[in-house]
Amino acid sequence: xxxxxxxxxxxxxxxxxxxxxxxxxxxxxxxxxxxxxxxxxxxxxxxxxxxxxxxxxxxxxxxxxxxxxxxxxxxxxxxxxxxxxxxxxxxxxxxxxxxxxxxxxxxxxxxxxxxxxxxxx
Numbered sequence: 001x002x003x004x005x006x007x008x009x010x011x012x013x014x015x016x017x018x019x020x021x022x023x024x025x026x027x028x029x030x031x032x033x034x035x036x037x038x039x040x041x042x043x044x045x046x047x048x049x050x051x052x053x054x055x056x057x058x059x060x061x062x063x064x065x066x067x068x069x070x071x072x073x074x075x076x077x078x079x080x081x082x083x084x085x086x087x088x089x090x091x092x093x094x095x096x097x098x099x100x101x102x103x104x105x106x107x108x109x110x111x112x113x114x115x116x117x118x119x120x121x
Contacts, residue, residue, distance in 0.1 A: 010016040017025075053062065070077035 007016065011018060056062075068076070070081060
């Protein structure tokens with residue numbers, strides 16, 4: 001008997017791993033390989049960025065930029081400060097020219113055309 005037949009025989013007898021267990025183990029192995037590949041990609045990217053940073057800064061450590069103190073009411077204060085004053089501004093809009101809801105309708109419009117089309121004699 002071949003190896004596959006012996007494994008099938010063991011599974012039928014309840015000895016050894018089931019097909020579902022084997023598939024689960026295989027899936028976990030593939031998942032682990034994918035995670036290792038992603039990790040190596042991230043490490044390579046991190047090393048590349050470190051090399052670029054070293055060449056850009058000529059070997060020195062980069063320093064954080066200083067945030068300027070804007071004078072009250074200046075354009076920098078209005079646009080770049082941490083308080084969202086522009087986002088909270090309110091705008092008054094004109095009244096709509098037509099109904100905004102389908103259930104709202106204007107009052108009845110009188111018909112200027114007569115019902116009869118007969119000409120007066």
